[in-house]
Amino acid sequence: MSPATAVATATEGRQGNFRAEVAEGVATVLLDVPGETLNVLGADVAEEFAALLSRFEADPAVLGVVLASGKKDSFIAGARIDLFQAARTAADAEALSRGAQARFDAVERFPKPLVVGIHGVCLGGGLEWSMACTWRIASDDPRTQLGLPETQIGVIPGAGGTQRLPRLVGVQAALDMICSARKVTARKALSLGLVDEVVPPALLLAVARERARELAGGRRRPRRRPGAGHALVQAALEGNPLGRGLLFWKARQAVRQRTRGHYPAPERAVDAVEHGLRHGMAEGLAFEARAFGELAVSDVAQRLMEIFFAETALRRDTGVDHPGVKAREVSRVGVLGGGLMGAGIAGVTVQAGLPVRIRERDDAAAARALQSVRAAQDDRVRRRSIDRLERDATMRLVTATTGWSGLEGVDLVIEAVFEDLELKRELLRGFEAVNGAGIFASNTSSIPIARIAEASAHPETVLGMHYFSPVARMPLLEVIVTDRTAPEVIATAVAVGKRQKKTVIVVRDGPGFYTSRILVPYMNEAALLLVEGARVEDVDRALVDFGFPVGPVTLLDEVGLDVGEKVATVLHQGFGERMAPAASLHQVVAAGRLGRKNGKGFYTYDGRRKRVDPTVYDLLPGGRARKAFAPAEIQERVALSMVNEAVRCLSEGIVRSPRDGDVGAVFGLGFPPFRGGPFRFADAAGTGALLDRVKALADRYGARFEPAPLLAERGAAGRPFHGR
Numbered sequence: 026m027s028p029a030t031a032v033a034t035a036t037e038g039r040q041g042n043f044r045a046e047v048a049e050g051v052a053t054v055l056l057d058v059p060g061e062t063l064n065v066l067g068a069d070v071a072e073e074f075a076a077l078l079s080r081f082e083a084d085p086a087v088l089g090v091v092l093a094s095g096k097k098d099s100f101i102a103g104a105r106i107d108l109f110q111a112a113r114t115a116a117d118a119e120a121l122s123r124g125a126q127a128r129f130d131a132v133e134r135f136p137k138p139l140v141v142g143i144h145g146v147c148l149g150g151g152l153e154w155s156m157a158c159t160w161r162i163a164s165d166d167p168r169t170q171l172g173l174p175e176t177q178i179g180v181i182p183g184a185g186g187t188q189r190l191p192r193l194v195g196v197q198a199a200l201d202m203i204c205s206a207r208k209v210t211a212r213k214a215l216s217l218g219l220v221d222e223v224v225p226p227a228l229l230l231a232v233a234r235e236r237a238r239e240l241a242g243g244r245r246r247p248r249r250r251p252g253a254g255h256a257l258v259q260a261a262l263e264g265n266p267l268g269r270g271l272l273f274w275k276a277r278q279a280v281r282q283r284t285r286g287h288y289p290a291p292e293r294a295v296d297a298v299e300h301g302l303r304h305g306m307a308e309g310l311a312f313e314a315r316a317f318g319e320l321a322v323s324d325v326a327q328r329l330m331e332i333f334f335a336e337t338a339l340r341r342d343t344g345v346d347h348p349g350v351k352a353r354e355v356s357r358v359g360v361l362g363g364g365l366m367g368a369g370i371a372g373v374t375v376q377a378g379l380p381v382r383i384r385e386r387d388d389a390a391a392a393r394a395l396q397s398v399r400a401a402q403d404d405r406v407r408r409r410s411i412d413r414l415e416r417d418a419t420m421r422l423v424t425a426t427t428g429w430s431g432l433e434g435v436d437l438v439i440e441a442v443f444e445d446l447e448l449k450r451e452l453l454r455g456f457e458a459v460n461g462a463g464i465f466a467s468n469t470s471s472i473p474i475a476r477i478a479e480a481s482a483h484p485e486t487v488l489g490m491h492y493f494s495p496v497a498r499m500p501l502l503e504v505i506v507t508d509r510t511a512p513e514v515i516a517t518a519v520a521v522g523k524r525q526k527k528t529v530i531v532v533r534d535g536p537g538f539y540t541s542r543i544l545v546p547y548m549n550e551a552a553l554l555l556v557e558g559a560r561v562e563d564v565d566r567a568l569v570d571f572g573f574p575v576g577p578v579t580l581l582d583e584v585g586l587d588v589g590e591k592v593a594t595v596l597h598q599g600f601g602e603r604m605a606p607a608a609s610l611h612q613v614v615a616a617g618r619l620g621r622k623n624g625k626g627f628y629t630y631d632g633r634r635k636r637v638d639p640t641v642y643d644l645l646p647g648g649r650a651r652k653a654f655a656p657a658e659i660q661e662r663v664a665l666s667m668v669n670e671a672v673r674c675l676s677e678g679i680v681r682s683p684r685d686g687d688v689g690a691v692f693g694l695g696f697p698p699f700r701g702g703p704f705r706f707a708d709a710a711g712t713g714a715l716l717d718r719v720k721a722l723a724d725r726y727g728a729r730f731e732p733a734p735l736l737a738e739r740g741a742a743g744r745p746f747h748g749r
Contacts, residue, residue, distance in 0.1 A: 041073045044095055050088035050241070051234045052081045057095025063102040064094055066150040071128045078135055089138035089237030092158065093230060098168050100143045101151025106178060109321045110330045119318030125150065125184035126310050132157040138240035142233040144226050147171045148208070153184040156193060159240060161219070162233050163211035164226040167411050171219060172208035176290040178333055179326025179699070183317035187297040188309040194218050196269065200276045200298060204291040210409050273299050287572050287699050290320050324709070328701035332691055335684045336528050344504060344519035344531040345512045352516040353464070355379065359438035361452050363394020363425065366468055367441035369496025372401040375422040377524040382432055383425040391425035398423050401497055429459045437521060439490055441468040444591055450480035457482055464514050466490040470541050471595040474534045475507045485511040490518055491538060492527075493693055501693035502527035507534045528692050530685040532674075536599030537592065539671075539680050540693040543703070545596045545604060546666040546729065547694075548589060551577035552607035554659060555645055558652040561627050561637045567659035572697025577663060579635075582626035586614045603729050612644045662722065667696070669719055669733050671703035675746070676735035683746040707736070708745040716740025 044055045054077060058064045081087040094100045104125070112118035132139065132154065141155045144164040152171050155161050163169050173182045173190065181187060182203060191199035194217040201207065214220045224232045273295060280291040293316045301309020320326050343350065356379070360371045363383045371381045375398070385391040402416045411419070424431065432438060438460070440452050449472065453465055464486050467477055478487040489505030502522040506515050515531060522529040532539040551564050555578070565576025581589050593606035613627070618641065620626035628635040642649045671686050680686040687702020700706045707715050716736055723730035732740070739746065 040077070042070050043073055043077060045077060047081075047084070047087055049234070049238070050086065051091055051237045052077075052084075052087045052089075053091045053093070053230065053234065055093055055095035056101065062096070063099050063146070064096055064151070065102055066104040066154070067108065068124070071125070075128060075131060078132070078139075082136060087137065088241035089140065090135075091140050091142060091230065091233040091237055092154075093142040093233065094144065096145070098166070099145035100147040100169075101149075101154065102146055103149030103151055103174070104184070106330055106333060109178075109180060110327065110334075112318075112321050115315075115318040115322050117318070118321035119314045121321075122183035122314035122317040125153075126314060129153060129157040129185050135159075138237050140233045140237045140240070142229045143171070143211075143220070144169055144229055146208075148174055149182070149186075150184050153182060153186045153189065156189040156219075157185065160221050160236050162222045162224060162229060162236065163214060163220045164229050165211050165223045166226050167210070167409070167415070169211045170208040171211070171214050172206065173203050174206040174208070176204060176288070176294060177206045177329065179288065179290050179323060179329040180317055180320045181290050181294040181297060181313065183313060183321075185310060185313070187294055187313045188301045188306055190219075191298050191302065192306075196272055196298065196302065200272075200295060203294045203298070204276065204280055212409065269299075269302070285570060285572075287697065288325060289323065290326070293320060325699045328699055328705055328709075331701055331705060332687065332698055335688050336692075338684065339528055339530065339688060340523065342519070342529075343516045344529065345515050347512055350512040350516050352520040353436060353513055355436040355517060355521055357382070357435045358521070359384065359432045359435040359456075359463075361438060361440040361456070362442040363390060363397070364441070364443075365397075366492060366494060366496060367439075368394050368397035369401070369494070370439055370441055370468065370492055371423055372398045373496055373525040373527075374521075375419050376402075377521075377526070378422070379521075379524065380422045381424075382435060383423065384429070384432060385425060385427060387427055391427055395423065395425050429455060432456065433459045435460065435463055437464045437466060437517065439466045439468060441492075444469060444472060444588070446472055446476060449477050453477060453480050453487070462486075464488070464517060466518060468492055471537050471592040473536055473599075474505050475509075478507060478509065484509045486514055488514060488518055489534070489538065490522070491540070493540075499693070500526075500528045501540070501689060502529045503538060503540055503689065503693065504529055504531045505534050505538050506531060528688060530689045531681060532685070532689070533677075533679045535677070535679055537596045539674050539686070539689050541592055542596060542674060542679070543667050543670040543690065544694055545593050545606075546670050547663055548577050548581055549593065549604070549606055549729075550663045550666045551581075552610050554654065554662065555627075556607050556609050557654075558647045558650070559654045559659065560651045561641070563654060563656070564659055564663070567654075567656040568663055570656060571660045571664055572700060574695040578627045582620035582628055582635075585620045585622055586610065586626050587619050590614050603731070605729075609645050613641065616644055618644075661718065662726070665715075665719055665722060666730070667694075668703040668707060668715070669730065669736060672707070672733035672736045672746075675704070676733055704746040708747055711743070712736065712740040712745060713743045 042056060042058050044057055046053050056064050081090055108121060139158045140160040141158040142162050143155060144166060145168050147155060152173055173186045175182050198217050211223045215223045276295050277292055284291060297313045297316055300312040358374050358379050359382045360367050361384050363385045371383055374381050383394045385394055399420055402419055405411045406413055406416050438456050440449055442448055449467055456465055467489050468491060469489060470491055474489045478484040481487050488510045491503035491505060493499035493501055504518045519529050537545060554564050561578050565578050568576045590610055596604040597606060618626045621630050624630045627641050629638040639649055674680050675686055683704035687704050690696035690702050691698050696702055716732055719730055719732045
């Protein structure tokens with residue numbers, strides 16, 4: 026039973042965004058924003074709550090107030106981000122921050138006890154609101170997560186979060202939570218001192234009401250403080266000026282190392298926390314509001330907010346343009362192949378509550394697949410995402426077989442074997458022999474789905490579901506459809522992906538689809554730079570400095586050079602010399618250098634350590650006599666090869682929209698989020714200027730940089746990809 030269902034029936038009814046009742050001296054207020062699955066905060070919510078507080082302050086029958094959520098399994102997801110994005114000037118955004126601060130200051134000054142009961146996500150403005158209350162109680166449900174994630178959209182907490190959090194949990198813990206945007210469980214919040222109590226969800230409202238009465242009667246217990254270990258840290262670091270200076274210096278150093286200067290918000294958050302502790306709460310709030318205003322209108326924040334809205338829109342997208350199409354009901358799923366990808370797919374599927382049947386070639390492989398799924402669930406227990414009982418219940422949903430038994434009645438089967446066309450066709454025929462009605466999805470990363478579907482008696486039920494490794498952590502799912510895939514089959518795959526908590530884009534079939542197709546020229550260009558004499562570390566460093574999480578050579582080692590060669594071969598066959606891989610890549614693979622998986626690729630690996638092995642240069646033209654390339658030249662060649670190919674994909678209808686192209690590149694390939702994706706990057710550069718840059722590369726390096734026709738069209742007219 027969710028806390029909202031525990032409200033007594035004698036309510037005073039809905040008042041806008043709230044439902045309220047007064048019973049036994051306590052006013053219980055449930056936030057339930059109409060038309061939203063999650064509570065989000067806007068000015069209307071704040072104004073209505075202020076009016077309720079005024080009424081309860083004047084009512085002698087009300088001794089205290091309890092605030093909780095009327096939504097099932099969520100508290101408050103944060104503030105409405107469109108309000109931030111709509112700010113045209115720093116002063117506009119600063120005014121938004123000051124208004125929110127004033128409203129939460131009024132909450133803190135409310136003369137009667139105000140107890141908040143938190144069940145489910147409590148993020149951003151929701152946590153800032155909670156910190157202004159007298160007493161905080163959280164449910165011990167794994168879905169209860171508390172955090173200040175504002176730096177993920179390029180701003181800092183702007184409603185007092187940078188000031189109240191360090192005063193509650195200490196500087197070090199506050200900086201960690203704010204700068205990393207990390208969420209904490211209820212138990213962790215209790216140990217930090219962020220909440221005062223943790224109780225089962227069914228008791229949340231009852232305990233909250235009792236605490237309100239106790240606080241009103243002067244029987245308030247001392248607020249829980251962090252443990253002895255934290256107290257020692259506070260004394261050594263936070264309790265004296267030298268220690269605080271060291272702490273803030275180390276925090277800035279860690280932020281700069283992680284962001285490489287591309288994301289200013291975390292460092293500004295450190296500044297705001299430090300300023301408030303030095304000059305007091307009022308000055309700290311003023312600094313926070315100014316910093317929030319400056320950041321909210323920055324290019325970085327605008328790009329990050331655009332990505333946020335694109336992801337949000339995809340959650341509502343069925344994947345088909347026909348409004349009447351309904352997804353099939355999926356109650357059971359099969360997975361063919363229980364290796365790294367197959368076990369990962371099975372894991373996220375059972376976590377979605379769907380039973381999974383894994384098919385492997387023999388008993389030993391089947392046992393390894395089950396153990397891999399179990400290891401992933403054990404890791405969730407260690408991270409306190411779930412408890413042991415939930416893990417055991419999840420594991421009861423997964424079984425394995427070495428034949429086709431148990432797959433006769435699955436609604437969807439996902440094939441996850443290695444990239445071999447005939448093997449995939451064989452599995453498709455075998456599945457259809459025992460299950461003619463089920464949907465067949467291939468996890469291929471490069472083989473055209475239409476070629477696989479040639480073996481099918483029901484090609485309308487065949488499509489691709491391309492997951493990214495590691496499946497549990499990578500957020501993107503690429504659903505690939507052919508001209509013959511039925512709309513209801515597309516909608517079903519999208520719906521399953523959403524249940525697996527993936528961000529789903531639908532792309533049209535073709536060699537490499539979208540993500541692999543735009544990745545190959547990016548990797549090829551990096552390899553060609555090595556052929557021309559560039560150093561491995563220089564190429565990687567340049568693209569990391571551009572904003573990618575890892576460099577292209579490191580990525581090639583992580584994927585596997587043999588896998589990269591296979592994918593590059595498929596695209597070379599599909600697109601001709603424009604996609605020709607560097608010939609020397611074959612020499613490296615032939616020498617047995619496969620990447621991290623066998624300990625040597627362009628780098629050699631010793632546990633977590635890696636280093637460039639100079640002997641790899643003996644396999645490349647020029648040998649060990651390397652030469653320097655300007656980082657800007659490396660970035661221009663490698664990054665623009667990806668952007669240009671993304672535009673080709675849009676012009677050919679491989680991706681449905683610039684939005685999907687941006688999300689696919691950011692969430693699937695690590696395209697720098699602060700640049701917004703290939704199409705936002707093109708718009709920011711100016712399509713005309715970008716066209717000139719690509720033409721210059723084509724003049725120098727040939728046909729592989731020939732501008733995409735749509736880039737030539739938009740660039741000549743000066744038209745962006747997004748908007749008009």
